[in-house]
Amino acid sequence: MALVQIGAERTGSESPITTAGTSVLSFAQIAASSVSGGVRGFGASMLALPQLTRDAAALRAENARLTQENARLHELATAYAAESEVRPVVELYRGVEARVVGFPPENESRAVTIDKGSTSGVHRDDGVLAAGGAIGRVESVGPFSSTVVLITDYTSRIPAVVRRGRWWGIARGNVGSVRVEYVPEDAPMRVGDLIVTGEGRSFHAGVPIGTVTAIERGDATLYQTAIVKPAVDLGALDRVVVVPH
Numbered sequence: 001m002a003l004v005q006i007g008a009e010r011t012g013s014e015s016p017i018t019t020a021g022t023s024v025l026s027f028a029q030i031a032a033s034s035v036s037g038g039v040r041g042f043g044a045s046m047l048a049l050p051q052l053t054r055d056a057a058a059l060r061a062e063n064a065r066l067t068q069e070n071a072r073l074h075e076l077a078t079a080y081a082a083e084s085e086v087r088p089v090v091e092l093y094r095g096v097e098a099r100v101v102g103f104p105p106e107n108e109s110r111a112v113t114i115d116k117g118s119t120s121g122v123h124r125d126d127g128v129l130a131a132g133g134a135i136g137r138v139e140s141v142g143p144f145s146s147t148v149v150l151i152t153d154y155t156s157r158i159p160a161v162v163r164r165g166r167w168w169g170i171a172r173g174n175v176g177s178v179r180v181e182y183v184p185e186d187a188p189m190r191v192g193d194l195i196v197t198g199e200g201r202s203f204h205a206g207v208p209i210g211t212v213t214a215i216e217r218g219d220a221t222l223y224q225t226a227i228v229k230p231a232v233d234l235g236a237l238d239r240v241v242v243v244p245h
Helices: 001-011 017-092
Strands: 096-102 111-114 127-130 135-141 146-150 157-162 167-173 178-184 194-196 208-217 223-230 240-244
Touching: 017 096, 017 240, 111 135, 146 240, 157 178, 157 208, 178 208
Parallel strands: 135 208
Antiparallel strands: 096 111, 096 240, 111 146, 127 135, 127 240, 135 146, 157 167, 157 194, 167 178, 178 223, 194 208, 208 223
């Protein structure tokens, strides 16, 4: 080792022993620095962990609050739109605006409950409309709520008119649709014809009931029957208007 060092000194070059020692020392310093930096980083992370936990909890709470606020604003916007749709109907017929608040259990009848009753001027057999047309009539009245039988209920009977030709019939409920019966056999009804109410006990004339989707004509009868799709989606009722007699 001495001879190697002396030879390197004489030639003015760096000794391999010095190079190896320097390399080992450098590796040791790098390792020590990495370990020291890792320890410092771990210590800083441990110190910051409580604050990070609090920040994460605050963000989760804020996200939950914003989700609830968004749902509330969406409901308000929907309610405002529904109210705006029925407002012209209220003004036209001077009716009582109400909200649908219940459906019968197990769908035993095609009826809904509204949040207005006798204290608001609702009476039995009053007609009930939505923005798109007729939906039913009041069957029973309490002080603060009423039951409305829909036009698709089997017990529903409404004077009806095929608007295009003014042909009369009776609109009877058929659960998912309405059957307009006793239309004269010679009336040239067509699929797509609009059926409206005739003047009667519950409705004024001209309120849309629905659109003809099919026509049944018998061989041994003087009448024909129209199958009608209701003008209003009766499964998504919200704001309605009760029309006085």
